[in-house]
Amino acid sequence: MSKSGTTTPARATIRTVAADAGVSVAAVSKVLRNAYGVSDGLRDKVQKSIEKLDYRPSTAARGMRGRTYTVGVLLVELRNPFLPSVIDGVQRTLGKANYKALMGVGEARAKIEQSLIDSMVDMRMDGLLLVAPRLSGDRLARHAQRLPMVVIGHHEPTAALFDTVNSDDRRGARIAVEALLTRGHKDVHMISMPEENAAQNVYREREYGYRDAMVAAGLADRIRFWRQKERFAQPDGTIDALLESPDRPPAVFCWSDIAAVELINKAAARGINVPEDLAIIGYDDTPTAALPLIGLSSMDQHGTQIGELAAAALLSRIEGRTVPEHRLIEPGLILRRST
């Protein structure tokens, strides 16, 4: 238990920051808002004074403009190894504008998502960034009427009230499947998620891409899905069934590295040679895929770039933009030993 022996300096205000930096209060405000037309020199000067005086815009600015300089980020779950790179990009872009992210985990359940979003609104966060939400488009539109919103991992290119930033999942899947077809495989199967969940349309787009490639190759009759239950990082028997099936395919495209890493490991444990007897391509290019002992080919979504673009879009919405923006990022195939 420590006695308060140090004297607390008076709390910094936007005025003391302006005085310290030798600029106007309006100039400091511009830097804080990350407004257009701020020179690098001005930004540097003001940032130095902010750090020196330990100024906290989050509190002080509230009185001034009603902002909390905080953005609510809703994540579907923490185990998806695609998330850290997205969040890196989000935090980097928000940090430059003196914004912070506070995150909630929806556990892929619409009810929990709803409750977290309500809390974020109640806490007067300045905007919402939703990653792979399970809420329907209608629900999303309703939230977007309450505050600025950008959605990642949910395809809705005609949404009028919010922005979307996504990997071009359909194109990515087609590129991956074509890489397997080029190697002479005909029975290319896909491991995907349940058919009934329409809200999560990212892997639906990947299914379209798989179909596109198979149909274009004249292999429409060889299309076959193996559907996992929606239990993240919890093996559910689907992959064991595939490996033990008399119809085991020579090549499999997986909706996510989560499935592909399980597949390549269980194949090895059964003595199945990868890629000779089983070629595999995953999705997300997670750190695990890149390990030399795993060597999994995978689609890189460029998660950091998606996070940066989404955060920048949210900041410009907070600044007043209302015309919707829908961005698709071109993914890139990373080939390793598994193909």
Place this chain on the structure above:
Amino acid sequence: MSKSGTTTPARATIRTVAADAGVSVAAVSKVLRNAYGVSDGLRDKVQKSIEKLDYRPSTAARGMRGRTYTVGVLLVELRNPFLPSVIDGVQRTLGKANYKALMGVGEARAKIEQSLIDSMVDMRMDGLLLVAPRLSGDRLARHAQRLPMVVIGHHEPTAALFDTVNSDDRRGARIAVEALLTRGHKDVHMISMPEENAAQNVYREREYGYRDAMVAAGLADRIRFWRQKERFAQPDGTIDALLESPDRPPAVFCWSDIAAVELINKAAARGINVPEDLAIIGYDDTPTAALPLIGLSSMDQHGTQIGELAAAALLSRIEGRTVPEHRLIEPGLILRRST
């Protein structure tokens, strides 16, 4: 753009919940607070009415008791694969008491941590749960004077103002190193983190445990540390240097699976046989360690249990407990192919 065609039902209150469940308002309040002496029958009844009426205690209760039913969780970084199991435990325990977690990522920088904690306090969160904070004990004590606080991954067994829940890191490290010594290895080295960072004392405890085991075996003169730079998930050359050293040891204990997974993969890439020429034990028993293609021995910290205990401690602090509690959880060694 959808017109609001549906009529909004009147918002549920604690009174309508009580009426629906056929119990008193005080009884609903008890369930919401997760108070002692609530029967399972009462809890079930009230929970059903809450779900049916879509009642949101976060808003409604604020007027009643000044609570937001929200807890701020500060994470050191998102890439540490130990975190998801801790957060699972936290969310499960908070959810039962109708609390939610909102998380910030401190990026292992005290300044960002400070700013996130300030936001959590400003937003009137009911308590703080810090995971492996970089702030010093004094700073932590100051925050604990502002609101109920529990810390995970920071050893401070005499802290008077907050609780701690930790793995017994010293004992875990000793058990791991003894397992390597039992196999006849004498030059057991340890990969750890930088020496100067005193705030993060989890791996310091693991260093003590390593020393304990070496000294007890009469091998004090064989103690040797390889210290990584503090760059999460960013290889920094330390492990390459170890593998290429003429003094390459036959056995290595790693402060974390983050290091051990890099070590086992780089050893394989160099054609070094594990465990014959290099035995490895990691820490955290991450999902990657358990993959058949990795087969890494590792200490299981029981992260879910740590998360559950920490959340329960925070809830009881929010309910008014002030006597500090400091818990150490016994870790367990999981042996796989790498030893």
